[in-house]
Amino acid sequence: MSLILAIETGTDICSVGIAKDGELLSLRESDEGRDHARKVGVFVDELLRETGIVPDDLDAVAVGKGPGSYTGLRIGVSFAKGLCYGLQKPLVAVGSLDALVEVAREDHEAGILAVDGWDGAYLCPMVDARRMEVYAQVFDAGGRPQGEVSAEVVGEGSFAAFRGQGRPFVIFGSGARKCAGVLSDAVCVEVTPSARGLARLAQQALDEGRTEDIAYFEPFYLKDFVVTTSRKKLF
Numbered sequence: 001m002s003l004i005l006a007i008e009t010g011t012d013i014c015s016v017g018i019a020k021d022g023e024l025l026s027l028r029e030s031d032e033g034r035d036h037a038r039k040v041g042v043f044v045d046e047l048l049r050e051t052g053i054v055p056d057d058l059d060a061v062a063v064g065k066g067p068g069s070y071t072g073l074r075i076g077v078s079f080a081k082g083l084c085y086g087l088q089k090p091l092v093a094v095g096s097l098d099a100l101v102e103v104a105r106e107d108h109e110a111g112i113l114a115v116d117g118w119d120g121a122y123l124c125p126m127v128d129a130r131r132m133e134v135y136a137q138v139f140d141a142g143g144r145p146q147g148e149v150s151a152e153v154v155g156e157g158s159f160a161a162f163r164g165q166g167r168p169f170v171i172f173g174s175g176a177r178k179c180a181g182v183l184s185d186a187v188c189v190e191v192t193p194s195a196r197g198l199a200r201l202a203q204q205a206l207d208e209g210r211t212e213d214i215a216y217f218e219p220f221y222l223k224d225f226v227v228t229t230s231r232k233k234l235f
Contacts, residue, residue, distance in 0.1 A: 009076030010068025099197030
């Protein structure tokens with residue numbers, strides 16, 4: 001039996017869950033703006049109290065590693081690393097796009113998400129990267145990657161290798177809605193990032209011994225963080 005605390009903070013959604021053997025036991029989420037630094041600790045405390053689990057009972061801490069918001073990822077990863085260091089527990093990192101696909105697959109399995117031709121579909125989770133750019137990756141319906149993670153400025157020719165093949169091209173995530181009008185043949189569905197998407201993947205990684213070096217692990221930003229100078233005159 002494995003108990004894993006899962007943390008996903010790479011977007012506007014702050015999500016924390018506890019899973020047992022890959023199955024979610026309890027979940028806390030908020031989409032009320034980027035207040036992750038305050039909420040993540042509160043959510044962890046609430047989940048532990050609700051489930052009656054003490055921190056030492058945990059077998060690992062899993063975190064969504066990105067790509068996503070620079071600040072959000074820093075908060076989640078820093079919190080996860082601090083817990084792992086203090087409790088002497090392993091850290092498991094899960095790609096945030098992989099986790100988003102897991103949420104979509106779970107919703108489909110539960111009958112929440114219905115897409116004609118799902119078994120042959122290409123699934124494309126998208127995380128908003130401002131303007132018409134998204135962080136994206138294409139998967140098959142079994143959750144297997146069909147390409148690399150990329151920062152894509154979306155235009156009519158984007159993801160051409162996966163479109164127009166008679167197979168549904170399903171887009172979802174925080175960057176999908178703005179792309180729906182450009183990718184006219186895509187099926188846009190509502191799927192949001194959640195710690196529940198980490199549960200099965202984190203358990204698999206733990207079972208296979210794929211854990212991270214707590215001291216040196218960094219989020220997967222995909223793009224360098226750029227600091228700009230404000231044009232506003234403060235004085």
